[in-house]
Amino acid sequence: MTKKNHDADVAFIEALAKLLRENELTELEVMREYGEADSLNVRVSRAMQAPAPVQYAAPAAAPAAAAPAAAPAPAAESADPADHPGAVTSPMVGTVYMQPEPGAPPFVTVGAQVKEGDTILIIEAMKTMNHIPAPKAGTVKRILVEDGAAVEYGAPLVIIE
Amino acid sequence: MTWPAGYGRTVLAEVDSTLNEASRRFPTLTGPEWILARHQTAARGRRGRAWSNPQGNFAATLMLRDIAPMDGGLRSFTASLALYDAFVAATGRPAGFALKWPNDVLLNGGKVAGILLETIGKGGLSIGIGVNLAEAPAPAQVEQRALRPVSLMAETGARITPEEFLELLAAAFAKYEAQMRQFGFAPIRTAWLARAARLGEVITARLPNEEITGTFQTVDEQGQLVLTTANGPRMIAAGDVFF
Numbered sequence: 001m002t003k004k005n006h007d008a009d010v011a012f013i014e015a016l017a018k019l020l021r022e023n024e025l026t027e028l029e030v031m032r033e034y035g036e037a038d039s040l041n042v043r044v045s046r047a048m049q050a051p052a053p054v055q056y057a058a059p060a061a062a063p064a065a066a067a068p069a070a071a072p073a074p075a076a077e078s079a080d081p082a083d084h085p086g087a088v089t090s091p092m093v094g095t096v097y098m099q100p101e102p103g104a105p106p107f108v109t110v111g112a113q114v115k116e117g118d119t120i121l122i123i124e125a126m127k128t129m130n131h132i133p134a135p136k137a138g139t140v141k142r143i144l145v146e147d148g149a150a151v152e153y154g155a156p157l158v159i160i161e
Numbered sequence: 162m163t164w165p166a167g168y169g170r171t172v173l174a175e176v177d178s179t180l181n182e183a184s185r186r187f188p189t190l191t192g193p194e195w196i197l198a199r200h201q202t203a204a205r206g207r208r209g210r211a212w213s214n215p216q217g218n219f220a221a222t223l224m225l226r227d228i229a230p231m232d233g234g235l236r237s238f239t240a241s242l243a244l245y246d247a248f249v250a251a252t253g254r255p256a257g258f259a260l261k262w263p264n265d266v267l268l269n270g271g272k273v274a275g276i277l278l279e280t281i282g283k284g285g286l287s288i289g290i291g292v293n294l295a296e297a298p299a300p301a302q303v304e305q306r307a308l309r310p311v312s313l314m315a316e317t318g319a320r321i322t323p324e325e326f327l328e329l330l331a332a333a334f335a336k337y338e339a340q341m342r343q344f345g346f347a348p349i350r351t352a353w354l355a356r357a358a359r360l361g362e363v364i365t366a367r368l369p370n371e372e373i374t375g376t377f378q379t380v381d382e383q384g385q386l387v388l389t390t391a392n393g394p395r396m397i398a399a400g401d402v403f404f
Contacts, residue, residue, distance in 0.1 A: 091230040093385065095369055095399035101209030117282075124399040126234030126263040126384045127207065128278035128286075148369030150398075 081144050081156040088135060090155045094125035098147040106147075108158065112140045120158055123151065134160055164328065165335030169194035172324065177203040179222035180279060183287040190224060197221040197327050204291065207277055213302055217295030218312075219323040223334065228286040233278060234384050234398075235346050236338075237264035238353045240276050240288050243334035245356055248273075250329045252319045259358035261308075262377075262386045262402050267358055271297075271311030290330070294321060306403055350380060359404055364388070366400040373397065 081087055098106040098121050108120045114134040123130045138160040145157050164170065169192060176182045176198040183196055197220070204214040214220050225236070241264040248266065249255045259267045264276040274292040281287055297310040313319055341349055354360065357380075365374045366386060373395050375388030386397040 092234075093383070093396075093398040094234075097208070103209070126237040126278075126398065127276065128234040128237060128280070129207075130230065130233055130280050133283075150368065150370075 084159050086159045086161040087156045088158050090151045090157055092125050093153055094123040096145045096149045096151055097122040108140045110140055165331055171196045173198045175200040178205055179220055180287050180289040183222040183224040184281050187281045187285050194224045195331055212291050213298035215296040219292035219294050219326050221290055223288045225286045227284045233280055233286050238349050239337040239341055242337050244274055246333035247329035251321050252317045260356045261358050268311050268316050272308040273311050365403045366397050368400040
């Protein structure tokens with residue numbers, strides 16, 4: 001298992017999780033053949049959103065659980081950016097905006113330095129523009145959401161180190 | 162109408178936007194403050210949309226402090242309820258007024274007001290409210306598919322100044338805010354649903370990446386719009402609603 005393969009697998013699993021959410025599926029299973037005796041078998045599933053506010057009871061680690069059913073991808077523990085110590089997670093359900101307004105430059109880009117309290121993005125919920133502050137000073141290492149994306153409570157937004 | 166205890170009031174002849182003014186004043190204000198401007202030079206709406214603000218119309222921002230991150234959006238409901246009550250007080254009757262998720266007030270099916278909320282710093286929340294008291298923007302000025310803009314004066318004949326309207330609105334808001342702080346969102350939600358337009362009817366919500374059409378079932382305990390679709394219920398936290 002090379003580092004490159006590992007990263008590709010992680011990206012693949014993340015893409016599947018996204019597909020799952022976007023198409024309102026509960027489960028998705030894919031077998032990927034890389035070569036002889038080298039395959040990836042992934043099953044991603046999620047709990048269906050109930051109409052009751054159960055989803056808020058506990059801060060979920062991630063919007064979708066990515067769980068490789070079979071080896072060889074040891075992706076489960078490292079694939080979830082929410083577990084990253086520098087992850088900023090969403091305090092609410094809503095829509096992400098990366099810019100203060102359409103056409104304006106984004107609040108942050110990968111590599112940018114931020115101070116504690118700087119707005120890193122906006123999450124709109126109920127016509128309220130919630131400015132999400134950087135919890136600490138550091139460098140934006142990764143941006144895990146796209147402009148206009150719907151995010152769930154606890155979803156990882158950016159990684160600041 | 163008595164001015165609510167604990168709320169400050171600032172009236173400005175002219176400002177760029179009362180929302181901007183609230184941000185500037187936030188560090189020095191110690192309690193909730195209404196900021197009214199007789200004229201705004203750079204009024205703004207949601208996501209950079211312009212907000213037309215002719216003379217005689219109402220433009221004010223209420224700045225609140227100590228609002229938990231999850232609770233900001235719930236003020237869409239207290240603010241729109243307060244606006245509804247202020248209209249009823251101004252016209253003497255509730256006929257023609259209704260609420261549209263999450264915070265629009267409709268008059269005879271048209272858009273008579275707009276509310277935009279923004280968080281400021283730690284725990285600050287600005288509630289910007291614009292009301293077409295005297296004049297509505299021309300239909301050509303609003304987005305396609307948007308509701309017909311209407312004014313209070315043209316639709317009801319009621320003439321009221323922004324300062325007078327603020328008295329009604331501030332009193333109504335203080336009542337709902339006190340209710341929210343004491344009892345939570347439940348009574349606000351019930352009152353809001355009782356005034357909601359199109360409850361039980363098929364409506365469409367436009368999100369950045371999709372449109373969802375379904376039966377308007379309710380507003381949930383978090384303030385999300387609940388539509389019943391062919392694929393089951395959908396909870397919507399952000400989007401534009403079309404009838």
